[in-house]
Amino acid sequence: MKKNIVYIGSLLLVLGSIFTACGPEARLDMVGMFAGTSPKIDERFEESKVYNDQHGFTTLQAPVDDYRVYVCTDTHVTKTQTRWTYFIDTYRQDPLCPVAVHLGDIIDAQNYFDEMYSAYQAVPLNPAKKDTLMAVAGNHDIYFKQWPEYIKYFKTCYYYFVVETPSGKKDLFVVYDSADGTVGSKQLQWLRETLEWADKQDFRHIVACTHTHFFKRDGSQGHTSNYTQEETYALLNLFEKHGVDMVWSGHDHSREITQVKDMTCIVVDSMKDEDKKPFYMLVTMGEKIDYEFISVADVR
Amino acid sequence: MKKLFLILTLVSLLTSSMVMAQVQPGDTQYAVSLHAGYGHNLTYGSYANFDIDAYLPINKHFDMQANVRTSTANVHTMGVQLRPKFALPVGELYVEDRLMLRFVSRDSFRDFVHALSVGYMMQYVNVQVGISNRIITPLPYTNHSEDGMILEPFDAVYRVEAFVRPQSAVWNISLCVSNMDNYQVERMWQPMFYLGGWYDINEHWRVRISGKMKLAGMFHLNAHYYGAELRAGAEYRF
Numbered sequence: 001m002k003k004n005i006v007y008i009g010s011l012l013l014v015l016g017s018i019f020t021a022c023g024p025e026a027r028l029d030m031v032g033m034f035a036g037t038s039p040k041i042d043e044r045f046e047e048s049k050v051y052n053d054q055h056g057f058t059t060l061q062a063p064v065d066d067y068r069v070y071v072c073t074d075t076h077v078t079k080t081q082t083r084w085t086y087f088i089d090t091y092r093q094d095p096l097c098p099v100a101v102h103l104g105d106i107i108d109a110q111n112y113f114d115e116m117y118s119a120y121q122a123v124p125l126n127p128a129k130k131d132t133l134m135a136v137a138g139n140h141d142i143y144f145k146q147w148p149e150y151i152k153y154f155k156t157c158y159y160y161f162v163v164e165t166p167s168g169k170k171d172l173f174v175v176y177d178s179a180d181g182t183v184g185s186k187q188l189q190w191l192r193e194t195l196e197w198a199d200k201q202d203f204r205h206i207v208a209c210t211h212t213h214f215f216k217r218d219g220s221q222g223h224t225s226n227y228t229q230e231e232t233y234a235l236l237n238l239f240e241k242h243g244v245d246m247v248w249s250g251h252d253h254s255r256e257i258t259q260v261k262d263m264t265c266i267v268v269d270s271m272k273d274e275d276k277k278p279f280y281m282l283v284t285m286g287e288k289i290d291y292e293f294i295s296v297a298d299v300r
Numbered sequence: 301m302k303k304l305f306l307i308l309t310l311v312s313l314l315t316s317s318m319v320m321a322q323v324q325p326g327d328t329q330y331a332v333s334l335h336a337g338y339g340h341n342l343t344y345g346s347y348a349n350f351d352i353d354a355y356l357p358i359n360k361h362f363d364m365q366a367n368v369r370t371s372t373a374n375v376h377t378m379g380v381q382l383r384p385k386f387a388l389p390v391g392e393l394y395v396e397d398r399l400m401l402r403f404v405s406r407d408s409f410r411d412f413v414h415a416l417s418v419g420y421m422m423q424y425v426n427v428q429v430g431i432s433n434r435i436i437t438p439l440p441y442t443n444h445s446e447d448g449m450i451l452e453p454f455d456a457v458y459r460v461e462a463f464v465r466p467q468s469a470v471w472n473i474s475l476c477v478s479n480m481d482n483y484q485v486e487r488m489w490q491p492m493f494y495l496g497g498w499y500d501i502n503e504h505w506r507v508r509i510s511g512k513m514k515l516a517g518m519f520h521l522n523a524h525y526y527g528a529e530l531r532a533g534a535e536y537r538f
Contacts, residue, residue: 032521040524042342139520180517182526185342212520215436216452216487225489225519228526229411230343230375237407240438258450261438 028109029143038147041184044137044177048156058161060098060132065165066286068096073103073211073250074270076140077112081119083271086299087280088123092131098163099131103250103268104138104179104211113149134161137179138211138251158187160194162203163285171285172203174244178212181225183235191235195242205289206244213249213267215258224252236260245289248281255279255293271296331355333508333535339373341514341527344406347373349531353482361385367482374406377483391422396430398457400485403439410437413485415457423466428459428478432485456488473497481512489519498535506535 031037039047070091075084084106091100107116120133135154142150151157157177164170174194176187183191198206213224214232226232239247246264253270269279279293337349349371357363362384369377378401385394398415417430436450459478465471476494479486486492496510509532516526 029521032523033518034515034523036517036522036524038522139517139522143521179520180522180524181520182342182516182524185345188343215450216455217450218453225517226487228341228343228490228514228516229484229486230341230527231516233404233407233409233411234343236438237409260450261448 032143036143036180037145038142038180041177041180041182042186044142044147044151044157044179045184045186045190047151048158048177051151051156052159055155057159058132060161060163062098062163062165062285063129064096065167065169066096066284067098067163067165068094069163069283069285070094070097070100070280071103071209071248071268071283072100072271072280073268074105074138074253074272075102076105076108076270076272077116077119078108078273079112079115080273081115082273083278083296083299084116084273085119085123086296087271088120088133090280091133092123092126092129095129097131098129099134099161099173101134101173101175101209101248102136103209103248104136105140105250105270106135106138107146108140108272110144110146113146113153117153132161134173134175134209136175136209136211136250137177139179139181142179158190169204170202171205171207172198172201173207173209174198175209178210178227178249181212181227182231183210183227188231188234188238191238195238195244199242204287205246205285206242207289208239208244208247210247210249211251213252213256214247214265215256217256217258218254236263239263266291269293273300329537330357331535331537333533335508335531335533337529337531339371339527339529342516342525343527344373347371349483349529351483351531351533353535360387365482369483375402375404377402379482381482385421391420394419394421396428398432398480398485400483402484405439408439410439411435412437415480415485417457417459419459421467423468424463426459426461426463428457430457431455432457432480434485452487457485458488461494471497471499490514491518504537506537508533508535 029037072087077084091097107113137150137157160172160174162170162172176183176191212227216226240261240263244263246266248266250268252267255269256267258265268281271278271280278296282292282294284290333353335351339349340346349369351369354366365381367379380399382397383394385392396417396419400413402411404411412435413432415430415432417428419428432455434452438448457480461474461476464473474496477491479488479491493513494510498506498508500506512529514527515523517523
């Protein structure tokens with residue numbers, strides 16, 4: 001009798017967990033842990049390539065040589081979007097900012113893309129300037145079969161953009177998809193070709209932007225996974241060899257700055273509405289790249 | 301922190317050496333094995349591995365193992381495991397002290413891992429859990445300070461392995477999930493899946509074959525194939 005109670009109790013617990021994990025209000029796609037429900041990276045690459053081939057890549061004009069880039073990550077938008085809209089409003093009001101970057105996990109789980117986009121649209125535009133928000137796919141953005149929704153709003157998962165300053169200096173920003181913990185073989189080849197092409201140009205700085213972080217240096221990464229080791233070293237070597245100055249990533253929810261030879265790898269803090277220590281990163285792209293972290297803890 | 305890590309590593313090595321110095325050779329068998337393997341992953345494409353392993357039982361309470369792998373992917377590994385063990389009424393409890401040095405020459409990195417774990421081996425099941433730490437060093441390493449090193453001070457290692465027959469059987473098949481093997485210690489959220497088996501031809505020769513599957517993004521909750529390896533070889537016991 002005792003055994004039966006334990007057995008039935010365990011069974012109910014397991015079934016309850018599966019139901020909670022897979023139901024309409026679920027936050028975590030437990031099925032995706034073993035069999036990804038969004039297309040794998042090489043398929044996402046191919047789908048994005050169609051868009052990239054048709055539309056090409058963007059060159060933005062900076063208002064000054066020492067312009068600013070606003071960088072945030074892991075907003076995990078749900079039913080509230082307070083800090084997400086604050087971030088949009090802040091970079092839109094800055095006359096020195098031609099572009100902002102979101103490093104992934106824009107939404108928290110399924111069904112929140114519409115809320116995220118409505119909130120984005122609701123923030124008043126600044127008529128005095130034109131600005132752009134560049135996005136990176138995070139794992140929360142694509143699991144639960146959310147890839148079709150992601151691409152509906154953001155069109156592509158890999159691209160680069162160039163920011164040109166009034167004196168003709170150019171900075172290259174390479175954006176790549178690591179939303180399922182790998183860059184895959186096709187995107188890796190694209191990264192190689194893009195950085196080889198960049199070697200022949202006269203870029204002032206090269207910055208790589210993605211979601212997944214390279215290292216597992218402290219306890220904050222207890223809940224987040226990395227690339228495989230093979231890919232960690234391959235990407236670091238590739239970036240370092242081609243003179244990438246910085247790699248910006250998120251995923252960890254906690255800031256970490258690691259120097260790898262001449263390259264600085266920055267993990268930016270998360271900016272969820274529920275976070276007690278939320279920050280975004282304000283970068284000044286000048287002769288050297290300066291960055292500081294701005295708290296949004298008071299934004300509630 | 302890095303100094304503490306080095307001190308802990310030295311202390312654990314010293315402790316193991318002391319244990320070794322106190323034990324006498326037993327009657328268990330030494331073994332040398334040679335394996336070749338084919339692998340594929342999204343980063344390297346196809347590659348081949350060649351492994352030499354030596355198993356050195358010092359006595360019934362202590363054994364050690366040395367592993368060397370060279371790969372056409374230009375990744376080369378050497379490792380040593382020191383394993384004090386204690387027989388229980390059922391099964392065997394062991395402590396494993398694993399040191400591993402990998403030269404990821406293709407990408408100019410060196411990776412040194414120390415893993416300390418506790419395991420419980422039974423006839424049908426082997427379970428192991430512990431902690432690991434890692435020092436990543438970009439190559440060439442010309443700066444003799446700590447600045448060039450990246451320390452990952454705390455991570456977990458684990459292994460859960462099940463056998464279809466008792467381990468003393470002439471042939472066996474095993475299923476395993478672990479984030480470490482003799483040639484790689486991955487981060488804790490990067491499990492690897494193994495299917496393997498052996499057959500004892502006679503008292504000296506054993507043939508082994510095993511497969512390994514690595515998924516990417518399991519804990520990104522969008523898991524997909526990353527890589528696989530097939531490995532086969534022979535072991536000579538004497």
